[in-house]
Amino acid sequence: AQKQREISVSEFFVKNRHLLGFDNPQKALLTAVRECVDNSLDACSDAGILPSLRIEIVQRAENRFRISVEDNGPGIVRGQIPKIFGKLLYGSKFHTLKQQRGQQGIGVSAAGMYGQLTTGKPVTILSRTGPNAAAHHFDVTVDTKKNQPLVLRDEKADWDVKHGTRVTIELEAIYKRGRRSVDDYIEQTALANPHAEIHYAPPNQEALHYPRAVSVLPQEPKEIKPHPYGVELGMLMRLLQDTPARTVAAALKNDFSRVSDKVVAEVTKSALIKPNARPRDLTPSDVERLHAVLQNVKLMSPATNCLSPIGEESIRAGLSKRFVADYVDAVTRPPSVYRGNPFQVEIGLAYGGDIPADELIDLYRLANRVPLQYQSSACAITKAVLSVDWRAYAMSMSKGALPTGPMILMIHIASVWVPFTSESKEAIAHYPEIIRELRLALMELGRRLASHIRHRRRVADEAKKK
Amino acid sequence: AQKQREISVSEFFVKNRHLLGFDNPQKALLTAVRECVDNSLDACSDAGILPSLRIEIVQRAENRFRISVEDNGPGIVRGQIPKIFGKLLYGSKFHTLKQQRGQQGIGVSAAGMYGQLTTGKPVTILSRTGPNAAAHHFDVTVDTKKNQPLVLRDEKADWDVKHGTRVTIELEAIYKRGRRSVDDYIEQTALANPHAEIHYAPPNQEALHYPRAVSVLPQEPKEIKPHPYGVELGMLMRLLQDTPARTVAAALKNDFSRVSDKVVAEVTKSALIKPNARPRDLTPSDVERLHAVLQNVKLMSPATNCLSPIGEESIRAGLSKRFVADYVDAVTRPPSVYRGNPFQVEIGLAYGGDIPADELIDLYRLANRVPLQYQSSACAITKAVLSVDWRAYAMSMSKGALPTGPMILMIHIASVWVPFTSESKEAIAHYPEIIRELRLALMELGRRLASHIRHRRRVADEAKKK
Numbered sequence A, B: 001a002q003k004q005r006e007i008s009v010s011e012f013f014v015k016n017r018h019l020l021g022f023d024n025p026q027k028a029l030l031t032a033v034r035e036c037v038d039n040s041l042d043a044c045s046d047a048g049i050l051p052s053l054r055i056e057i058v059q060r061a062e063n064r065f066r067i068s069v070e071d072n073g074p075g076i077v078r079g080q081i082p083k084i085f086g087k088l089l090y091g092s093k094f095h096t097l098k099q100q101r102g103q104q105g106i107g108v109s110a111a112g113m114y115g116q117l118t119t120g121k122p123v124t125i126l127s128r129t130g131p132n133a134a135a136h137h138f139d140v141t142v143d144t145k146k147n148q149p150l151v152l153r154d155e156k157a158d159w160d161v162k163h164g165t166r167v168t169i170e171l172e173a174i175y176k177r178g179r180r181s182v183d184d185y186i187e188q189t190a191l192a193n194p195h196a197e198i199h200y201a202p203p204n205q206e207a208l209h210y211p212r213a214v215s216v217l218p219q220e221p222k223e224i225k226p227h228p229y230g231v232e233l234g235m236l237m238r239l240l241q242d243t244p245a246r247t248v249a250a251a252l253k254n255d256f257s258r259v260s261d262k263v264v265a266e267v268t269k270s271a272l273i274k275p276n277a278r279p280r281d282l283t284p285s286d287v288e289r290l291h292a293v294l295q296n297v298k299l300m301s302p303a304t305n306c307l308s309p310i311g312e313e314s315i316r317a318g319l320s321k322r323f324v325a326d327y328v329d330a331v332t333r334p335p336s337v338y339r340g341n342p343f344q345v346e347i348g349l350a351y352g353g354d355i356p357a358d359e360l361i362d363l364y365r366l367a368n369r370v371p372l373q374y375q376s377s378a379c380a381i382t383k384a385v386l387s388v389d390w391r392a393y394a395m396s397m398s399k400g401a402l403p404t405g406p407m408i409l410m411i412h413i414a415s416v417w418v419p420f421t422s423e424s425k426e427a428i429a430h431y432p433e434i435i436r437e438l439r440l441a442l443m444e445l446g447r448r449l450a451s452h453i454r455h456r457r458r459v460a461d462e463a464k465k466k
Ligand SMILES: Nc1ncnc2c1ncn2[C@@H]1O[C@H](COP(=O)(O)OP(=O)(O)OP(=O)(O)O)[C@@H](O)[C@H]1O
Pocket: A035, A039, A040, A043, A071, A073, A074, A075, A076, A084, A090, A091, A092, A093, A094, A101, A102, A103, A104, A105, A106, A107, A108, A109, A110, A165
């Protein structure tokens, strides 16, 4: 009994840093950059600003790098800086149900904590919320025993930008080029976010510039309430306990999306509940009946405005820009739901041209516009690709392996909450609703590809006959 | 800024229940049983008691089951019951560095929380710490917004056992037989823990009894300090800040394992630090030099007494009991270290006999004597098996797939801290030190198997000539 103790979130994650994507020095560099860049893109998107990012990686010693990510976003209010960077499970996105790159309140504090763990250095933040506000310079560490920030420095600073944030972290890392590198992440990010401008200075090399491909912001996703499908009984009980609404009818309409007066009438009638009953007066068996009926009633699909798909046109353009292929296709599925969370699958396919025909296909995975570069074997996306019989679409395929052929697949899942296999946000959990949508999209593209290949063969054969 | 909020651990894990192993109803049943059984085996081991467990699964509705796990362990002190079952990240094992099945302070509270989430029912605990103490009956739920227990019931109870604990959870689940079932988990658990007696009543079937195979407790692992190899700079800084020791020499000797006076003298000399300096007086660059020297100094391997390997004899006996094979072999590697944590690999191999020759080999994975039944593709154990060229050991093997042949591998990793890929404790993270040890053990067994196969072929050929 004497040994029973509370474990702080930060202590837990120091011991489990591989759960956050900091397993080894090469991956750590990628994860740290990704968490900062994702925050910058989210912040600009939130504030309606076309993002301009400056990313710099400087080598400080053989296995030590200093990364710096700067954005022209809205900046961070001074009073919030310590907790945002010095406390895990603190942020603005967890309780907000709409598509965002971040969702946990962990990312950048974990990156700073890993820097501190491997070099002893604090994370440095420079931030300005507007031209009439002063810029502030903070040095922050995480007190890992208590999951609280320690502010080592907090001063006004001169910084000649109108508004924005710059985050600097020094960490033990290894820089490698090629697949799964930071360079690859930045290139894929530029393609998935054509409205963003990125300046990138890799270590010991020429700086790169990715100019904006479009000058219009994508539609900002809207915050929504959960969709009733797949919401657990305990969540419904909690909702009815906590709702400010005075009647069950109002609670259902206000606290869920897609629940109309007509649906409320039908549902309360089937569940034998008075629509104007007070939510807290329902008995557990009342709520159980209500829950069962809600799962089966006919509801409209979730609203699309909480999601921001890349879009078939941008996907095709991105693939054509990056690869020399004969044939480029894309499909964006209509939104679907898992556990009350709307999600949407989109896939781009490039075939032929310079793509090698005798190798396993290349598979690029993205979630909420963020490239996923690790844990492919754990990912639902990979599982879905492996579960399709590509021999029906003119490719060869051995059991349990990706198909062989001159093809590239870019697969994007957009959701108000992406179910990752761990907090490192690298692979997607195997929810059957998601795998089903992936397969439908893959088979759609497969059919169109097979028809293109047959058509091309017929044309070639006829040309030979002449 | 108004949107910045703290996220409670329980809220986070309700949304991320797939991180805890509750992705779907079939897996949920397995995870809930496993978390309770692991706790019972750990508690008996801690208290030096030969474990007798009673496990019962009762079907309550089409997709609803009530599980009950009872042990003859030391029982739980009444004052601790609410937090143990009603609060995540609370327990006795996280801060104790020795081999145990649990390590996070999450398991059983998560199982109770999933039951509550899907059925609205609390977890029920019956516990007694000794014949002179009263037995207590508790009903506990988790207040998920605050990560605090809510006690719905707390009464004395009549229970005619000397000491022990019974945990009952009602949850939405699906019961299936076969691989990855609860039945399979219990059978593997009985084999990996020959000193345990298990009564198991599956739903709607005859009860099963696994009697004790040995009546001697395995050596209880001893609690240790971290080994210096692989400990991060930030951890060393933290240690020197927090140590009650008055000199650097005493801190190094007391707060690490395997640091002798001789090592202290050598390390402080190379790092240009006075051995009797006060730990808090060291500058960051002092600590950096000390850290670098510690990584490179010659140290004894970690003590073996913090680990409790199953042992080559028990592994061979278990395999021979379960499978009809011509050839059974096992190897237990000496202990090694990753990130300051001792670990040990052991592998059992069964070949020939009734094992089908034309199928992929069967791979059983265990960590700290607990069977791992999911996420094989994400696991370091599977990765290590795939990385060995089994064609050198008389098996056929296609790229990226397990080898084909009449072979079963049982692979066990014992550690003071198992690096799982997520909190569900289903697959092992790819630490290079661990993969290296796995490969060495696999290749050792592979060579011995190849030699056995060659020998058998020679004998068969000679018999044919006569
Ligand atoms: N560059 C930035 N500009 C403005 N706000 C930021 C910036 N970076 C972080 N924030 C704020 O800090 C919060 C915490 O960031 P953090 O990365 O720790 O978590 P998150 O982005 O919410 O989730 P995740 O753990 O998935 O990344 C964010 O929710 C956001 O409100």
